Amino acid sequence: MSAISIAGTAETAEQARPRRAHWYRQPALIAGLVLLAIILFMVLAAPLLTSYNPDTQNLSATLQGFSSRHLLGTDQEGRDTFTRLLYGGRTDLQVAFLAVLFPFILGTVLGSVAGYFGGWVDILIMRLVDIVVAFPFFVLIIALVFVLGPGQRSIYVAITLVGWVSYARIIRGEILVAKRQEYVLAARSGGLSSLRIMGRHLLPNVITQAIVYAMSDIVQDILAIVTLSYLGLGIQPPTPDWGTMISDGQNFLTTHWQLTTIPGIAVVITGLALSLVGDGLADLLRPGQS
Amino acid sequence: MGRMTFVIRRLLLLIPTALGVTIIAFFMIHLIPGDPAATILGIHATPRAVAILHHQWGLDRPLASQYWLFMDRLVHGNLGQSLYYRVPVSGLITSRIPATLWLIAYAAVIAVVISVPLAMIAASRKDAVRDHVVRVIPLLGLGMPAFWLALILQSELAVKLHLFPVTGYGQGPIGHLHSMFLPALTVAVALCPVVIRSLRASMLNVLGADFITTAKAKGVPGSRLFIRHVLRNAVIPAVTVLGINIGFLIGGTLIVEQVFSVPGIGSLMINSIFQRDFPVVQAVALVFGVMVVLVNLLTDMAYASLDPRVRFDR
Numbered sequence: 001m002s003a004i005s006i007a008g009t010a011e012t013a014e015q016a017r018p019r020r021a022h023w024y025r026q027p028a029l030i031a032g033l034v035l036l037a038i039i040l041f042m043v044l045a046a047p048l049l050t051s052y053n054p055d056t057q058n059l060s061a062t063l064q065g066f067s068s069r070h071l072l073g074t075d076q077e078g079r080d081t082f083t084r085l086l087y088g089g090r091t092d093l094q095v096a097f098l099a100v101l102f103p104f105i106l107g108t109v110l111g112s113v114a115g116y117f118g119g120w121v122d123i124l125i126m127r128l129v130d131i132v133v134a135f136p137f138f139v140l141i142i143a144l145v146f147v148l149g150p151g152q153r154s155i156y157v158a159i160t161l162v163g164w165v166s167y168a169r170i171i172r173g174e175i176l177v178a179k180r181q182e183y184v185l186a187a188r189s190g191g192l193s194s195l196r197i198m199g200r201h202l203l204p205n206v207i208t209q210a211i212v213y214a215m216s217d218i219v220q221d222i223l224a225i226v227t228l229s230y231l232g233l234g235i236q237p238p239t240p241d242w243g244t245m246i247s248d249g250q251n252f253l254t255t256h257w258q259l260t261t262i263p264g265i266a267v268v269i270t271g272l273a274l275s276l277v278g279d280g281l282a283d284l285l286r287p288g289q290s
Numbered sequence: 291m292g293r294m295t296f297v298i299r300r301l302l303l304l305i306p307t308a309l310g311v312t313i314i315a316f317f318m319i320h321l322i323p324g325d326p327a328a329t330i331l332g333i334h335a336t337p338r339a340v341a342i343l344h345h346q347w348g349l350d351r352p353l354a355s356q357y358w359l360f361m362d363r364l365v366h367g368n369l370g371q372s373l374y375y376r377v378p379v380s381g382l383i384t385s386r387i388p389a390t391l392w393l394i395a396y397a398a399v400i401a402v403v404i405s406v407p408l409a410m411i412a413a414s415r416k417d418a419v420r421d422h423v424v425r426v427i428p429l430l431g432l433g434m435p436a437f438w439l440a441l442i443l444q445s446e447l448a449v450k451l452h453l454f455p456v457t458g459y460g461q462g463p464i465g466h467l468h469s470m471f472l473p474a475l476t477v478a479v480a481l482c483p484v485v486i487r488s489l490r491a492s493m494l495n496v497l498g499a500d501f502i503t504t505a506k507a508k509g510v511p512g513s514r515l516f517i518r519h520v521l522r523n524a525v526i527p528a529v530t531v532l533g534i535n536i537g538f539l540i541g542g543t544l545i546v547e548q549v550f551s552v553p554g555i556g557s558l559m560i561n562s563i564f565q566r567d568f569p570v571v572q573a574v575a576l577v578f579g580v581m582v583v584l585v586n587l588l589t590d591m592a593y594a595s596l597d598p599r600v601r602f603d604r
Binding site (some may be wrong): 044127129130131132133134135136137138140142143144146147148149216219221222226227230231233243246250253254257260261263264267268269270272273274275279 | 303306307310313314318319321322323327341356373395407429430432433434435436437438439441445449450535536540542544545552559560563568571574575578579583
């Protein structure tokens with residue numbers, strides 16, 4: 001929450017975007033959706049696309065190059081890289097989607113409460129936001145996973161404890177504006193309970209902003225998960241995951257570059273797809289703030 | 291609200307945030323499952339060693355008294371004792387902080403050098419091909435794991451082409467500039483997406499302002515208009531963006547320091563995690579938190595004194 005604003009920015013924002021936004025007129029959104037669909041298909045249909053098991057070692061075929069038998073070669077334990085890439089993506093995307101869900105819910109609830117009730121509840125929650133925001137995201141995530149102990153459960157807990165603040169800020173800001181609108185005043189004078197007004201009337205109107213943010217948040221969560229796994233704090237072997245693949249491959253970087261490079265490219269492309277979708281959604285849902 | 295009131299208010303707001311940062315750092319120990327001392331010591335957890343740690347960390351006292359002890363030591367500059375190095379943590383941190391500050395400053399400069407021209411290219415013609423191309427670059431950078439880029443740059447430019455040292459911090463300012471180029475570049479690449487986006491948006495905002503229309507009507511040539519009028523007015527928001535993203539910038543240094551063996555506090559934290567050296571991890575997290583709070587304060591103050599249009603509402 002910045003205490004500072006520049007006079008005149010609001011007017012220029014309003015001038016932009018005379019035309020109506022349609023989803024099919026958003027090349028970024030379409031490109032992102034297509035890319036994301038391909039990635040999701042590949043990781044979900046992994047058993048159909050490859051006949052290997054991601055964990056089966058074959059010590060007679062280690063560190064092989066590209067071939068028709070092993071599309072992307074094999075790693076130091078003779079495991080098929082293409083197979084591990086697909087199953088690794090499955091793990092990382094699954095953890096990332098779950099990891100974004102918890103802070104989304106917690107932040108939305110706390111942000112709604114802060115925005116709707118105001119007063120000391122608001123002050124308390126927003127002070128908490130300021131404190132969590134003071135820590136660099138990666139520093140706090142890594143420190144929390146370290147104290148909680150490595151593994152998926154710690155990833156969820158750490159990302160929830162750190163990630164809720166952005167959602168709380170967004171939802172609070174939206175609620176502050178929306179609660180002054182006539183339909184809310186009407187609902188209140190009609191005698192509806194605060195819970196009902198928040199849940200049935202306010203939330204459906206303010207949740208889009210949080211959903212748009214969630215798309216870019218997933219990218220950050222994937223990076224956090226991959227980074228934690230690279231450090232050995234995240235997803236534990238033998239479960240395949242892109243971070244562990246990069247970490248395993250780094251000892252062979254000068255001789256077998258593909259072992260480290262390919263999983264990294266997979267992370268970048270996934271991030272690109274999600275960012276394109278996020279940006280496209282933002283353009284579509286909140287015109288004037290491109 | 292006057293300027294003085296704003297400064298005082300901003301300083302007062304610092305107190306609860308700074309206290310909160312210490313509370314979070316303090317509470318980390320209580321998130322450790324089971325007996326923190328026994329868990330941290332692992333296979334070395336003899337009853338005697340556990341008891342010593344309990345006494346050292348004040349775990350044998352009530353919670354409020356533990357926090358009081360923590361704060362009392364903190365204000366006296368005592369950040370605890372490293373379990374691995376067996377020396378005071380404060381000494382470890384002060385000896386390693388220069389490398390981290392170098393890296394942060396170097397990365398910020400590189401980020402500005404990369405971002406300003408790109409943002410100018412994008413903003414010079416909104417929605418043209420060049421604008422779309424520049425807008426995709428940040429999206430590639432946003433999803434790029436810093437440690438991965440660090441490994442690739444290290445292997446290609448340092449190991450294979452010998453253009454830069456593979457690891458280390460170098461000797462003297464020139465040595466630092468040479469040795470830290472790849473680490474700083476890696477951190478900058480992570481930061482660029484955010485800076486390019488904000489800079490492009492603020493340049494577009496400036497381009498729509500009345501004084502630009504006036505300048506155009508007066509016949510100021512395009513290049514001059516861009517540098518003298520647009521860039522000048524867009525730089526303040528860019529500096530603020532850097533300030534606001536200091537947390538992001540600092541977070542990026544952790545792993546990059548580790549990959550390039552830069553002797554900063556980021557690599558100290560990661561190594562201490564591997565050595566299960568809890569007091570060091572806790573202290574570095576605290577130092578990073580305090581650093582961010584202070585930079586945010588400085589950014590707000592600088593912003594308020596640089597830009598006469600700033601309003602002090604709320």
